[in-house]
Amino acid sequence: MLDASASSTPSAPPADVIATRVPSGYWRGVARRLARDPVTLGVSLVLAGIVTISAFAPVVTSGHPYAGSVLHRLEPIGTPGHWLGTDENGRDMWTRLCYGGRLSLFAGVAPVMIALFVGGGLGLLAGYAGGIVNTILMRLMDVFYAFPSVLLAIAICGLLGNGLGNAVLALSVVFVPPLARITETVVAQLRRRDFIEAARASGSTAFQVIRHHMLINALGPVLVYATSLISVSIILAAGLSFLGLGVTPPRPEWGVMLNALREAIYVQPYVAALPGLMIFLTSMCFNLMSDGLRSAMDVRLNA
Amino acid sequence: MSISRLVRLDPRDRGGAAQPLLIVEGLRKYFPVRGGLFYRRIATVHAVDDVSFTVSKGETLGIVGESGCGKSTTARLLMRLIEPDAGEMIFDGEMVGSRTGIAINEMRRQMQMVFQDSYSSLNPRLPIAESIAYGPRIHGMKRAFARARAEALLAQVGLDPGRFARRYPHELSGGQRQRVNLARALALDPRLVILDEAVSALDKSIAAQILNLLGELKERFNLTYLFISHDLDVVEFLSDRVLVMYLGKIVEIGPAAAIYTHPQHPYTRALLASKPTLDPDRRTTQAPLTGDPPNPIDPPSGCRFRSRCVFAAPICAERVPHLAPAPGGRGNSGHLVACHRPLARIGGAEADV
Numbered sequence: 154m155l156d157a158s159a160s161s162t163p164s165a166p167p168a169d170v171i172a173t174r175v176p177s178g179y180w181r182g183v184a185r186r187l188a189r190d191p192v193t194l195g196v197s198l199v200l201a202g203i204v205t206i207s208a209f210a211p212v213v214t215s216g217h218p219y220a221g222s223v224l225h226r227l228e229p230i231g232t233p234g235h236w237l238g239t240d241e242n243g244r245d246m247w248t249r250l251c252y253g254g255r256l257s258l259f260a261g262v263a264p265v266m267i268a269l270f271v272g273g274g275l276g277l278l279a280g281y282a283g284g285i286v287n288t289i290l291m292r293l294m295d296v297f298y299a300f301p302s303v304l305l306a307i308a309i310c311g312l313l314g315n316g317l318g319n320a321v322l323a324l325s326v327v328f329v330p331p332l333a334r335i336t337e338t339v340v341a342q343l344r345r346r347d348f349i350e351a352a353r354a355s356g357s358t359a360f361q362v363i364r365h366h367m368l369i370n371a372l373g374p375v376l377v378y379a380t381s382l383i384s385v386s387i388i389l390a391a392g393l394s395f396l397g398l399g400v401t402p403p404r405p406e407w408g409v410m411l412n413a414l415r416e417a418i419y420v421q422p423y424v425a426a427l428p429g430l431m432i433f434l435t436s437m438c439f440n441l442m443s444d445g446l447r448s449a450m451d452v453r454l455n456a
Numbered sequence: 457m458s459i460s461r462l463v464r465l466d467p468r469d470r471g472g473a474a475q476p477l478l479i480v481e482g483l484r485k486y487f488p489v490r491g492g493l494f495y496r497r498i499a500t501v502h503a504v505d506d507v508s509f510t511v512s513k514g515e516t517l518g519i520v521g522e523s524g525c526g527k528s529t530t531a532r533l534l535m536r537l538i539e540p541d542a543g544e545m546i547f548d549g550e551m552v553g554s555r556t557g558i559a560i561n562e563m564r565r566q567m568q569m570v571f572q573d574s575y576s577s578l579n580p581r582l583p584i585a586e587s588i589a590y591g592p593r594i595h596g597m598k599r600a601f602a603r604a605r606a607e608a609l610l611a612q613v614g615l616d617p618g619r620f621a622r623r624y625p626h627e628l629s630g631g632q633r634q635r636v637n638l639a640r641a642l643a644l645d646p647r648l649v650i651l652d653e654a655v656s657a658l659d660k661s662i663a664a665q666i667l668n669l670l671g672e673l674k675e676r677f678n679l680t681y682l683f684i685s686h687d688l689d690v691v692e693f694l695s696d697r698v699l700v701m702y703l704g705k706i707v708e709i710g711p712a713a714a715i716y717t718h719p720q721h722p723y724t725r726a727l728l729a730s731k732p733t734l735d736p737d738r739r740t741t742q743a744p745l746t747g748d749p750p751n752p753i754d755p756p757s758g759c760r761f762r763s764r765c766v767f768a769a770p771i772c773a774e775r776v777p778h779l780a781p782a783p784g785g786r787g788n789s790g791h792l793v794a795c796h797r798p799l800a801r802i803g804g805a806e807a808d809v
Contacts, residue, residue: 288495347577348587351637354535354569355591355644356561365590369581 186449193445196438203435207254214248218405227421238424240410241417242403246427253405253428256317257435260390260399260406263321265382268328273375275329276336281344281363291337294330302327306389310398320399324386335378339371373450380443384436391432407432464514464678466647468566471549476510477648477680478534478567483507483543485533489753499753503529505704507543508779511648516674516681518695518712520688520727522749526704527684528572531652534682535569536560548647565595568641572653574633578625584636585610585621591644602643609639612676614669631662635669642677650682655690667694688731692716697790700724703752703760706779710791720782720793720800723761759796771796 187193206213221244225232228239237246279290297305309323343349343366352362391408393399400406402413410428418425465473484506489499504526511517519527533540536553544551547566551557571577578587588609589602597605607617613635625633634654641649651670655663667690674681685691691698691712698715700708700723708721719725726745747764750756756763762772775796782791783800 347571348579356564
């Protein structure tokens with residue numbers, strides 16, 4: 154069985170070195186799979202649209218978001234000059250929704266970004282160091298986990314006072330533990346893989362191992378999770394504003410607008426629902442995008 | 457083994473042909489089992505216990521034993537991937553890790569390892585040429601040089617660099633990946649390569665090709681192998697000397713021919729008898745070994761094999777047997793056995809093997 158040495162000839166390639174597939178890069182493969190997924194492509198377009206109208210709010214709207222008229226309060230959708238109607242102060246809804254997207258998207262993305270750095274860093278440290286460092290850090294995260302995230306955000310925001318900055322800070326604190334935990338799990342799993350041992354056996358320092366081998370492998374799952382958190386963050390930020398803890402009127406923000414319009418729900422239900430619709434649409438897009446990203450990043454799901 | 461086989465000395469050689477490449481003395485690793493409140497140490501796993509052996513330049517030393525006997529832990533201890541509790545290592549005459557000897561990082565350049573799981577041991581996000589070039593690059597080689605070296609090594613292990621260099625591990629078969637792992641291990645130009653079950657996960661025809669490749673590479677790069685496997689046929693095919701481990705201890709060590717034809721330890725004999733054979737005259741109907749190995753948390757007193765040994769006597773429970781020259785062998789053969797009642801002495805040497 155093992156006397157194959159006699160039959161082996163160096164000139165003929167052994168059976169297992171015959172090429173089977175065309176070479177392709179990992180990220181190129183991810184991009185290709187994303188482009189083939191109609192749902193992800195669709196939600197990306199919707200998101201791009203929302204981001205564009207928010208970013209170019211002064212271009213796509215004509216009036217000022219604070220400019221209102223008592224004569225034109227709560228006009229219905231389709232009113233000439235106010236195609237999405239007006240709010241309880243007679244301000245143009247389209248203008249305020251566009252400007253509101255700026256604050257809402259910022260309040261959705263910024264806390265997740267901050268938490269990604271802080272929580273990701275802590276999780277990386279805990280997962281790689283293991284032992285007592287891991288125990289201390291992760292038990293500390295568990296303390297934050299004990300509070301429901303909404304309550305924790307409200308408590309921190311109430312403590313710091315209202316304002317956009319404080320809302321972002323409060324939400325960042327809320328998202329640090331889950332991001333730390335998922336990073337820790339991913340890194341601790343990677344830590345046991347042989348290629349990490351092999352890198353250490355080649356004489357890499359811990360920093361080199363993390364930089365060259367950990368980050369590139371942990372990034373995918375952590376990024377997918379972070380994307381799904383953006384939708385939660387948008388909803389929570391809107392919720393804080395709704396409760397009067399985040400952005401304050403008259404600044405346009407979808408949560409604030411929803412709160413202000415809630416008394417008009419019997420008068421102009423469609424107009425009153427518009428900010429809520431935007432929140433729903435945006436967060437769902439982020440959720441679906443995270444789903445698409447996950448399947449596109451999974452090498453084994455796709456041939 | 458004759459010195460004449462070892463005339464090809466490495467340029468980095470320091471101790472000369474007769475100096476063993478690696479001397480391991482009293483290597484020990486106990487893993488704590490923690491639990492309960494405050495992670496107290498509630499038990500100890502005797503993973504590797506007082507293991508001493510030498511590896512000569514240019515030889516292949518096979519390490520065999522059942523799963524969980526400490527083979528892989530020994531390999532990781534040698535690479536210092538885990539810190540030993542006790543024990544010394546001398547690499548080509550220089551004490552490893554001491555101030556006057558050789559630094560651990562320098563030793564790692566001269567000693568590399570190939571793991572069993574060919575997929576797990578390659579970074580899934582790196583093209584294989586990058587994985588191979590990684591070692592030289594962190595030791596300061598320029599990217600282009602490391603890259604060229606990686607492609608040359610791919611060719612050496614039988615993979616066309618033009619077709620394979622830019623591929624990712626999941627695009628390769630198990631045999632191809634293990635070739636890549638070999639290239640990666642060779643990238644730092646090591647003198648000693650530890651092969652930890654390197655062909656165990658491959659199917660037999662692929663394993664045979666990899667074994668032949670190992671032989672070629674050994675010649676070409678003047679390598680010394682430490683070949684760890686549970687597959688007795690493979691070890692016999694490749695090894696000059698064989699080391700048998702049981703429950704963290706060496707029970708027998710010696711020239712492969714002597715171990716395979718005249719095993720002295722009852723465990724070695726049982727292990728060899730458990731080897732499947734196609735010869736109907738040598739067919740065994742009785743299991744040579746019954747039951748699982750004892751729990752390494754609480755190994756038997758005296759000889760650790762006594763609980764499964766058919767020749768066990770009262771002395772086996774009382775005293776720990778130490779490695780001593782085997783009674784049957786010639787004085788200088790290097791055949792050592794750790795047994796109070798070696799087979800040659802009790803007359804069961806060739807009864808069943």
